[in-house]
Amino acid sequence: MTDAHIIRLTAAETAAKIASGELTAVEVTEAHLARIDAVDEKVHAFLHVDRAGALAQARAVDAKRENGEKLGPLAGVPLALKDIFTTEGIPTTVGSKILEGWIPPYDATLTKKLKAADVVILGKTNMDEFAMGSSTENSAYGPTGNPWDLTKIPGGSGGGSSAALASFEAPLAIGTDTGGSIRQPAAVTGTVGVKPTYGGVSRYGMVAFSSSLDQGGPCARTVLDAALLHEVIAGHDPLDSTSIDAPVPPVVEAARNGSVAGMRVGVVKQFRGEGYQAGVLQRFDESVELMRGLGAEIVELDCPSFDLGLSAYYLIAPSECSSNLARFDAMRYGLRVGDDGTKSAEEVTALTREAGFGDEVKRRIILGTYALSSGYYDAYYGSAQKVRTLITQDFEKAFEKVDVIVSPTTPTTAFPIGERADDPMAMYLADLCTIPTNLAGNAAMSLPCGLAPEDGMPVGLQIIAPAMKDDRLYKVGAAVEAAFVEKWGHPLLEEAPSL
Amino acid sequence: MTVTDLVSYEDALASYDPVMGLEVHVELGTKTKMFCGCSTELKQDANSQTCPTCLGLPGSLPVVNAIGVESAVKIGLALNCEIAEWCRFARKNYFYPDMPKNFQTSQYDEPIAFNGYLDVQLEDGEIFRVQIERAHMEEDTGKSLHVGGATGRIHGASHSLLDYNRAGIPLIEIVTKPIEGAGTRAPEVAKAYVAELRELIKALGVSEARMEQGQMRCDVNLSLRPHGREEFGTRSETKNVNSLRSVERAARFEIQRHAAVLNSGGTIVQETRHFHEEDGSTTAGRIKDNAEDYRYFPEPDLVPVAPAREWVEELRKGLPELPRVRRNRLREEWGVSEHDMQSMLNAGAIDPIVATIEAGADAASARKWWMGELARNANESGRDLASLPITPEQVARVTALVKEGSLNDKLARQVIEGVLAGEGGPDDVVEKRGLKVVSDEGALSTAVDEAIAANAGIADKIRSGKVAAAGALVGAVMKATRGQADAARVRELILEKLGVTEG
Amino acid sequence: MPGITREEVAHLARLARLELKGEELDHFAGQLDDIIGAVARVSEVADQDVPPTSHPLPLTNVMRADEVRPSLTPEQALSGAPAQEQQRFKVPQILGED
């Protein structure tokens, strides 16, 4: 099998071929490393490629197979890991200058689980600094291009991961989703991304942005691949107090048995209107019709509090980040600037943070410091938490009437790099539809539903399920995916230009 | 303000009424830190007891130590507090290099225990009730070593070296309500409160509460108001007053200093102050202005703590006898005065004495050794009684040897000295040093005869009725027997042999 | 809801230990004023009688047994230190308490 062929296999296919001996893990890994060599200069999905580590892991998988040892369901399958998870001995920068060169002395729980499952970690992917952004332009190491159009953003913060998938540099990737950073990149690159229920995937070793919103999750090119990866990374972790101590929902089973027949699917009236691109709404409406055609009952929903979601989010997330990022002070690790023997620790901290953080991070730290400061706390942080309650209640009421909710993942398709770079409010709108889920803690997926007629860029369909019902995403997602592939005659990514 | 400007204590109290607030931090004696599994063992190699969590490495997360919570509830119950049905941790945000995350995980408006009191007994036996505002859980900071300045002080240091072994050790912060009405006895109340709290903590078994090791640290907040006024004056916060005596001195000093400032028409600045052991004074630290804004918010990495009522009641049932109640019981059993009891408390002698009695000694002997020889030794070596290298069982063995007549008091002191010097247990010291009362009448008789023969002049004096001179012969015999004779018996023998009877 | 001034931004930057340059202060003050103006909408619910949600999970009492787990070695702990001395993190002079 040629490299060109190998890199287009799904993760499920790759794993099966390695398990059967048709391919070796080393062949698969080398094919992907070659692809990275060929295209990543243009795409810039990776911040660090761990060639030696990946090949060593691949060799270990092949040795295991030869010895007749049991292999994990994704053994030997390459993966691109967002540079927000700690990796022992491998640089972890979180897209920031402040951690340039930092080599963690420990693995994140998710990293450990990937290794234990014999997944081959190719390297660390680019991201908006500290996961703050919707375009990956806030990376201190330069932007990532959207493989559909390299002049456009690949979404953010996990643009490196989505771009790695869409450019066939890896069949699997890991993202984190605080306000949409898995789903929005998936939507704008024509890939699949899932934000699991909050607490479903351990946050231990995932560098915190906003602790009560952050959630790691799977990114892939197919719904089944996402489910296989979901199963590997999910589960209770005693090192994370906010980790759910319950069995992982049967996501793989659901992905193998896609169906929407007889399901009640909600359409929320607040998820459309001003700011939504016509082509996005068109593809969304077609998706709803497609589900109706597959036997779903479509239910109109009114969730008035969702209109306040963005505002609440931009108070809660900055507040928590202002505290979470205080540890980057030049004392114990990371960058240190201005230590000339005359300056105080306080001065060195302030100089280092000034030099080491980018604008968006500084903006959010200041905003969060403001929202938490005495005199403003009740009006801002306190009110934002009330909005959070109202949004949760709106979801609860909605899920009494429906099994899942659907919406466009993003109001628009990928915009040009640079277009919104210095207009924070415009940038924030990219997460309009994804944020309510983070505030409430439930689960959501984005999967491709076509290209917008006006620009030919991918459009994402968001599916939202109640907390702990992640399997419903896969059941519905798999059915929708199959119907679209049948309709188009091929997966959407086949229409992407070759790089 | 220098010491000479102080108003006399009596004059200060004649014009003003002191109001105090005491904040005590207790390091719990858990095996592991509050939010990670690192050991809390003291005096280990620098940075050998740290992990991603207590170093604040990116990505790390906290998990609450169950025994930390249990200890907090026990302390709350023993302080007659209500125990929260539901409470949270909060982040207290401020930058300081000894704090790895640059926020302290603490509790803010939802402490685990609140609204309690502690009755403390003053030296004359009077009971003073100190109201408790709250007791909450938090974590300790790392330790800084300041290099390049004078004697490890921060000012003038060129840089500092940080060891995070202590960072994350569980702390319980216990805050009193304003202590009013103590009047001239405010400093005594402060000291008695801290002493009582320390006993309580030890009795609960949640910490050894050794102040000299920083396991218990006290901040003394104090303000004055003119007699008859309701509102409080501006307070000063004297930090890290780390011995019972210092607590009393710091309160006393601040009363005198505040009075001096107020008398001269000045105003008290709300500031932190540092206490100086050498002369008992305090000096100004950081001014507390409005720029200080800790931006507390609920710790999103932890979930709420909701102590089940049944569990709380179970812990309540398991509480030990309160130290004050126990002390009063012991005082009656031992038949000693309030004052003596207080001295034993201050010396930290009560537990060793009880243990010595439990090991078989009589109460009077146990008290005598611990408050005499051993207290002296502890004082001289700057240690507390509990850390002396002698066990209550060993002290009990010494009293047993005295009781059976094998040792006299003088020899017993030597035995104790030997044990403290690391020469082994009491029997080993007796053996090695050859310390035994010479009770062999024959040997003693010979020694007396020899002494009489060698000191004919003195013997004559005694024969002639100067019984007082017998002391010299006793001394000679004791010297000859290297102190191992029973002096009373020697005297009897001398008088007998010289045919004299005691007048 | 009042806007945010350049002076306030400077004060917040000090609290957050960010040594912002003059032009940054101006730039941020303008942007933050816009953002705060927009997000201040949340105060519409300030008077509503709903409990605040600080966390999406309804969990309580997640605790660990008081059992020692292995620590990092001092070498690992110090591996990222910008400077070290005597197996300790070496930091610039600390202003403040003595």
Ligand SMILES: [Mg+2]
């Ligand atoms: Mg405190």
Ligand SMILES: [Zn+2]
């Ligand atoms: Zn630790």
